[in-house]
Amino acid sequence: MRAWGRLVIASGRMVYRSRDTLLVGLVQPLILIGLIALWKQLRFHTGAGAVDFFSFVATGFAAYGVVGVAQHSMVGAAADYRVQGVLKRVAVTPISPAAFVSAQVVARVGLSVLQVAATLAAAAALGAGIRPSPNLVSVLPLAALTALMGMSLAFVIAGVALDGASITDFGRQLGVASAWLLALLLVASRTYRFTEE
Amino acid sequence: MLSRLQLPQMWSLARVDARRLQRARGTLRFAVVSPALIVGLFALLRDLRFGLPADGLRIDVFDFAVTGMIGFWAAHFAQDTMVAAASAYRAHGLLKRIAVSPIRSTTFVAADLGARSLIGVAQTLLMLVLAAVVGVSVKASPNLLWLLPLSAVATLTGLGFGFAIAGLARTPEAANSLNLLAGLLIFMLAGIWIPIEALPDGLEQVARYAFPFSSVVQAMRDIVLVGAGLGEVWRQALVGLGWMLIALVLGTRAYPMSAE
Numbered sequence: 001m002r003a004w005g006r007l008v009i010a011s012g013r014m015v016y017r018s019r020d021t022l023l024v025g026l027v028q029p030l031i032l033i034g035l036i037a038l039w040k041q042l043r044f045h046t047g048a049g050a051v052d053f054f055s056f057v058a059t060g061f062a063a064y065g066v067v068g069v070a071q072h073s074m075v076g077a078a079a080d081y082r083v084q085g086v087l088k089r090v091a092v093t094p095i096s097p098a099a100f101v102s103a104q105v106v107a108r109v110g111l112s113v114l115q116v117a118a119t120l121a122a123a124a125a126l127g128a129g130i131r132p133s134p135n136l137v138s139v140l141p142l143a144a145l146t147a148l149m150g151m152s153l154a155f156v157i158a159g160v161a162l163d164g165a166s167i168t169d170f171g172r173q174l175g176v177a178s179a180w181l182l183a184l185l186l187v188a189s190r191t192y193r194f195t196e197e
Numbered sequence: 198m199l200s201r202l203q204l205p206q207m208w209s210l211a212r213v214d215a216r217r218l219q220r221a222r223g224t225l226r227f228a229v230v231s232p233a234l235i236v237g238l239f240a241l242l243r244d245l246r247f248g249l250p251a252d253g254l255r256i257d258v259f260d261f262a263v264t265g266m267i268g269f270w271a272a273h274f275a276q277d278t279m280v281a282a283a284s285a286y287r288a289h290g291l292l293k294r295i296a297v298s299p300i301r302s303t304t305f306v307a308a309d310l311g312a313r314s315l316i317g318v319a320q321t322l323l324m325l326v327l328a329a330v331v332g333v334s335v336k337a338s339p340n341l342l343w344l345l346p347l348s349a350v351a352t353l354t355g356l357g358f359g360f361a362i363a364g365l366a367r368t369p370e371a372a373n374s375l376n377l378l379a380g381l382l383i384f385m386l387a388g389i390w391i392p393i394e395a396l397p398d399g400l401e402q403v404a405r406y407a408f409p410f411s412s413v414v415q416a417m418r419d420i421v422l423v424g425a426g427l428g429e430v431w432r433q434a435l436v437g438l439g440w441m442l443i444a445l446v447l448g449t450r451a452y453p454m455s456a457e
Contacts, residue, residue, distance in 0.1 A: 028378070035385055042395040045246040045255065053247075053395075 007095065007103035015107045025073075025111050029119045033058055037126040055130070058123035062116050063143075067150035070112050074154035077104065082158065105151055112147035113140050145184075149177055206300060210308030215315065224278065228316060232270055232324045239263050240331045249395055256392055263333045264421050265389035267324045268414030271317035271348055272355030273380060279313065279359025280376045283452060284369040292454060302454040310356050317352025318345055325421065336424035343420050343427055347434060350441050351413045357444025358409065364451030387411040406436055409444065413437030 016022065042053035078101075081087050087097040116139060124130040156174075245258040286292055292302045321344060329335040362379065366372035384390055386408050393404040393411065405411055416433035419425040427434065 032381070032385075035382075038397060038400065039391060039395050041249060041251060042391070043248040043250060044258075045248040046244055050248060053391075 011107035055128040062119040070147040071150035074151040078158035116143035211311040214312035264418040268417035271320040272351040276355035276359040283363030284372040321348035338424040340426045354441040357448040360448030360452040
């Protein structure tokens with residue numbers, strides 16, 4: 001466990017030292033939030049009422065940014081491990097490949113949580129209708145969960161692409177992911193006010 | 198520039214390229230299925246409107262976004278596939294090998310551009326038909342024919358930028374990331390999915406002319422929704438043509454046709 005903890009710290013340092021990762025993970029979402037803020041006067045109208053465009057898209061983007069970056073970087077890393085035989089080499093050390101990969105995943109989840117916090121803070125500063133309340137803290141575990149879903153999908157993609165595995169080989173994992181998705185959709189439909197009126 | 202002697206070679210190459218693209222089932226399937234999917238998805242948003250409280254303006258999201266896609270999707274597809282192809286030419290040293298054959302690299306590239314432009318025009322037509330089928334307010338008039346040259350202009354602009362991106366980035370991965378970012382910015386700022394009328398006043402005028410594809414997409418939207426003719430959209434068409442020239446010049450300057 002202690003060795004795994006050290007691995008997580010080392011993986012975290014590796015992620016945070018990579019300028020490209022930080023640029024894509026933190027600067028790009030902030031630029032995009034700034035751009036979306038240009039449409040602050042725009043509204044979406046439906047038969048049920050109006051929704052503020054900036055608040056809707058900015059909060060959606062905070063969630064999408066997490067999944068997108070986590071998935072994108074994990075597909076690249078997972079494919080690279082296989083192509084360069086990293087896991088084969090790790091297998092002959094005292095560290096198990098599973099511990100190595102899970103440490104990488106945990107480090108990236110940390111980046112994702114930071115990313116969501118930074119994106120929401122920027123959106124709030126630019127005038128999105130984000131209500132500051134202690135409940136906002138509950139967004140962070142949700143961000144971690146979403147990032148984990150994105151990264152699981154990344155491993156599926158890398159597995160299908162590199163090993164020629166069939167999607168049915170991942171039946172159980174896809175079932176669990178779908179159950180989580182369903183649970184999140186239920187929570188979303190109960191907690192989100194889709195209209196201002 | 199292409200001399201008279203090169204033209205027959207170019208036509209033969211263009212035919213070969215068209216056949217090659219036709220045989221690439223994955224590319225063709227994507228070229229046909231993706232417009233259908235996108236139009237179908239936007240059709241689900243038929244009750245949605247964009248609203249600007251200050252001006253009392255209401256814009257139908259379905260009509261706006263689908264006509265934006267009619268104007269831009271072919272160009273976007275062309276740019277994406279060109280970035281991938283041109284960075285692969287570089288990575289595999291294809292143009293180097295062509296340089297020692299009787300065909301010039303420029304002839305090879307021009308033929309490729311010709312074949313891809315035709316696919317772009319066909320995609321625009323397909324998207325227009327799909328849009329009419331699912332209920333976009335398409336104004337049927339002979340002016341719709343103006344979509345053909347404008348679609349070729351938009352596609353060639355995308356192809357030019359595709360070459361420029363593949364030339365500026367050192368690896369196919371970097372080219373792909375740069376292209377993703379450029380595509381996202383264009384989707385947002387060129388009035389493809391979000392109306393530029395809702396931008397702050399000064400920026401609205403900048404967005405109309407200073408972003409590639411913005412003018413040509415607006416011209417195509419006016420032709421489809423209002424039945425406008427070239428007389429009404431000539432200014433936007435001219436700006437679109439200017440952007441096409443800029444993109445092609447940038448592409449030829451940034452992309453090493455023979456040095457590598």
